[in-house]
Amino acid sequence: MIYIDVERKMLTTDGPRKLEVCVEIEKRELVCLFGKSGAGKTTLLRMLCGLFVPDKGLIRIGDKTVFDSSKKINIPPQKRNVGYMFQDYALFPNMNVEENIRFAQDVKKMDEVESLLHTFQLEKLRHQKTTRLSGGQKQRVALARAFARKPEVMLLDEPLSSVDFELRQSLQNEIIKSHNLFNSTTVMVSHDKDEIHRLATKVLRIGKEKITTFENPTNL
Amino acid sequence: MIYIDVERKMLTTDGPRKLEVCVEIEKRELVCLFGKSGAGKTTLLRMLCGLFVPDKGLIRIGDKTVFDSSKKINIPPQKRNVGYMFQDYALFPNMNVEENIRFAQDVKKMDEVESLLHTFQLEKLRHQKTTRLSGGQKQRVALARAFARKPEVMLLDEPLSSVDFELRQSLQNEIIKSHNLFNSTTVMVSHDKDEIHRLATKVLRIGKEKITTFENPTNL
Amino acid sequence: QKVRVAAAANLRYVLEEIKKQYEKEHPKTKVDITFGASGTLTQQILNGAAFDFFMAADMDFPNALKSKGATVGPVVTYIFGKVAMWSKEVNLSKGLNAVLLPEVKKVAIANPATAPYGENAVNTLKKHGLYDKIAGKIVVGENISQAAQFAFTGNAEIGFIALSLALAPDMKGKGFCYELPADVCPPIAQGCVLVKGWERNGEASRFMKYVLSPKCDAIWKSYGYGLVKR
C-alpha cells in the first residue's frame, strides 16, 4: 500500500543527522511510530502527506507514485488522498468546531458530522470558537476533522496525548473502529506503550540508524 | 502555602458549568491535577497565576492575598512569583532556545542556563529558532524556561505529554529534584497514572462537583 | 449649452459677476469657470483639457498657445490689469519701500514662472533695486489668488496682488491697499483666445464677444481694471 524509501537531513538533539527510511506498509495495517523526541516522527509523516519534500528517494501510495526525486515527481498534498492530523492541531480559527469538521468533508453529509461530534464528545461545543477550547478539546476536533474526510491513508501525530485516561481508551476504540470501517491504512505516532500495545499491528522504531524493519508491538 | 476558594463560569463538553474550588495546599507539596479533558484544570492554574480572574473568591499564596473579590484585590501575574508552564508552550519566536531560557532568569547566571540546557537535552539545539523544533523539544524548552526563574510556586500544565517514554522518566526525576532543591510548591496537570503515582504527594481530582478534598495518589 | 472658461486667477471675482449677468441674459447657457495661474491653464490646454475659452493675465501665454496651434482666431486684449500691494496691518503709505520695514517678515507674490502678476511684481521690485534686499522674505503662491490669500490671512505682512482682488467685496476695507502707479508698474495687457476644440465653439465665441462688449464695462471698472479702447 505504502512504499517509502527516502532520506532527509534534520537538525536533532544530537546535532545534524540524516533521517533514512525504507519500508513497505501493507494495506489495512495500523503502524505505530515510536521514538525519541526529535527523532523524526513528524518529519516522516509530513513527507508522506507531501508537506515536506525528501532530499531524495521514492514514495508510492497505493499504485500511485507520489514522490520520485529521480523523475522529479512530487504530487501535492491535495491529490494524495492522505489524511493528516497535526501534532499542534492547526484548527481554522475562523470556523467553529462544527464548521471545522464540515469543511473537511468531500461530500457534505450532516449525519456524519453529527456522529463525529457525538463520538468525540463535542456536541455541546459545536458552536464554540476553536480558540476557546481546552487543549484536549482541540485535539479531539483535530482528530474528528481528519476522520471526516475518510482518507485511504490516515496519518495521526500523537492524536491522544492530551486527553484523560478514560476518554483516551474510548477514543482508541474509535480509531480502531474507523480504521476497520474505512479499510484505511493508518500510521500513528504515540509515546504510550499501552496504547501501542492496544492499537498497533506493527511498530516502527525511529532511531538513529536507517529504518528498514518493523517490530512486533508485544516486544516493546 | 496556597489557599484558594474561588468560582468561575466555564463552557464545557456538558454545557455551561461553574468551576468551584476550595482547598489549601501545604508548602513543598507536589499536587497533581487530574480530570477529564475540558474539566477546568488549565482554568484553575491560570487563576492561580493571575491570567484568569475568578468570578469571585479569594486566593492566598504564602502570606500574601493575591486575589480577593470582596476587597477588589487582584495582584498582577508579575508580582505573584508563580512560575507557569503553558499547555501550548508560548515560546518567544524572536528568541532562540538559549535566549528563551536566559530571558526567564531574574538573576542572569550562565552556568544555570548551561545546566538547564544539559538537563533537558537541548545543548545541541541552543541556537535553534523555537519555531523549528519538534513538539517534544518545544515542550522541554517551555519546561526549562519555567524552571529558570526558580519560583516559590510552580504550575505545570501537562509538562511531559509529548516526550517519549525514556525521556519522560528522566524528566520526572528532574521535576522532583528541582521541586526539592528550590523548596517549591508544585501544582501539575497530568493524564498519566504512572506519572501521578511517581510524582504526586497529593492528587486533586477536577470533576463536576465542588473540589474540596485531596485524594491519595495510590488510590487512583 | 455649456461654455468652459479657463481664467487667470486675477479674474476670480469679476468674472463671477460677469458670468451671473451673462447667464441671466442667456438662461440656457451654463458658464463653467476654472481659475488658475495663466501658465498652469496654458499647460492644461496643451495637454488636452476640454476648455473652450482662455482668458489669460498677459499676452504671452495665449500667444504661446496660438503658436502651438491650440487656438482658433486671434488673441485679443480684453482689459488692462493693475498690480497693488495689500497688507492687513502694515501702513503702506511709503509705497514700494514698505517692504523694507522691519515688521515685514514675509512678502507674498504669485509664482513668477506661471503667473504674469507674479512676474510683474518681481520685475518691479528688481527695477527699484529692492528684490535682492528682500529675497529671503519672499513667499510664492501658486497663482495670484493664493498670494492674496497668504496676505489676507496675515501669514505674510505684504502681498503683491491684483488690484481687482483687493477691490473684491470680501476684501475691501479690511486692510491697507496701495495701488502701484503706472510709472512704477505699468498696467498689464491681458489677452483672451478661443481654444481649438470639436464643435463647441459657437457658444464660446458668443461669450467672448460679450466679455469684450460695453455691457461689461461697468463691472470691469468697479474692479479697477483699465478698459481697452474700442
Place this chain on the structure above:
Amino acid sequence: MSSEFIQTLFLTAKLALSTTLILFVIGLPIAALLAFTRFRLKVIFEALINMPMVLPPTVIGYYLLVAFSPQHAFGGLLERWFDLRLAFTFQGVLIASVIFSLPFMVQPLQNGFVALPKSYREAAYTLGKSKMETFFRVLVPNIKPSIVTAIAMTFAHSIGEFGIVLMVGGNMPGETRVASIAIYDEVQSLNYSTANHYSLILFAVSFVLLVIIYSVNRHFRI
C-alpha cells in the same frame, strides 16, 4: 447646499469608491502572490508595486500627463483608436488614483497573509482542498482585520488625493473637481465659509466612517 457643492461631494465619493473597488479586486491576488510565492526578481516586483507610495504624487502626475498626451505613443493610440483623451477627465483621474493607491491596498493585505501560520494552508491542503478553496475559505476569512484596514486606507487615501488630481485632472467642475481640489480653490477665493463647509462635511463623514470601521473591526478580531 448648492448643487455644485453636492456635485463635488458626489464626484469625490464616486472616485474613492471606484478606486477602492478596482483595487480590492486586483490587490487581493497581488498581495497573495507577494505573500505566498517565491520567484526570482520578486523584490523588484514588490518594489515596483510599492513605488507609488514613495513617489511624490506630482511625479506620478507628470508621467501620467506625458503618457496621456496625444503626442505620445499611448495617448496617441487612445486618441486614434477610441477617440479617447484621458488628461483632465474622470477616467484619467481614476487611473491615476488606482495607481497611486495600489500599495495602500496591497501592503496591509500582504502583511495579513504573511502573519498567518503556515499550518492553516497545510491543513487545508491535506484535507484535499484546492489552492483556490483554501484561499477563499481559510486564508481570506482569517485576515479580516487586514482587509478592513486595507479598504479603509485605500478609500481614505483616494478621498485625500490632491496632487495627482491637480496635475492630471485640473479643476473641471463635475468631471475632476473633487473635494480636495474644491477646498483649495475656495480657500483661494477667500470663501472661507464654503471651505469650512466642505471641510466640516468631510470631517464629519470621515469621522463617522472611521468610527464605524473601527467598531466593526473589533468584532473581526479573533
Place this chain on the structure above:
Amino acid sequence: MSSEFIQTLFLTAKLALSTTLILFVIGLPIAALLAFTRFRLKVIFEALINMPMVLPPTVIGYYLLVAFSPQHAFGGLLERWFDLRLAFTFQGVLIASVIFSLPFMVQPLQNGFVALPKSYREAAYTLGKSKMETFFRVLVPNIKPSIVTAIAMTFAHSIGEFGIVLMVGGNMPGETRVASIAIYDEVQSLNYSTANHYSLILFAVSFVLLVIIYSVNRHFRI
C-alpha cells in the same frame, strides 16, 4: 546638477527623515495603547488618530494656515511669546507632515501588535517581567515586519507630501520647496526637462530604497 536641485532633494530627505523619526517615537506608544488597552471612547480616539488619513491634505493645510496665522490665538501666542512663525517655515511644514502621516505609522504597528498571540504577553508576565520589559523585549521584536512597513510607509508618505506643503509652505527655496512642489512648478512652467530630471532621480532613489527595504524585511520574517 544645479545646487538648487540638490538643495531641494536634501530638503525633501530632511523632511521625510524628521517626520519618520518623530512619528516612530510617538507612534509606538499610541499603537500599543490602541492594541492592548480597552477604554471607553477608544473608538473615538482611534478614529481621531486616523482622521488625517481620510481628510484631504488641503483641509489639514487650510486649518493649519488658519492656526498659524498671527491673527489667531495659537499663531499669535507663538509670535508674541516665542517670536515664532510657523507658516512658510520648515518647522511649520514638519508639524503639518507629522500630523498628516500619523496614521501611516500607527496603523501598521497596531495591526502588528493585535496579531501577536496573547500568550506571548502572558508568558512574559508569568516570568515576572514588567509591562515595559515585555513590550520592548518580547512584543516589539516580534512585529519587525510591521515596523519596517510602518517606517517605510511613513517615510514614503512624507516624501510624497504635496497638498499641505503647497498650502502652508509658500515655495521657499531651501526652506519649504520640497521635490514634489518643485516638480509641480516645473511642469506648470512647461519646463519638462527639469521635471523629468527630478522625477527620474526620485524614481531611482525610491526604487533602490524599496528594494533594500524589502530585501531586509525578508530576513525579519519569522
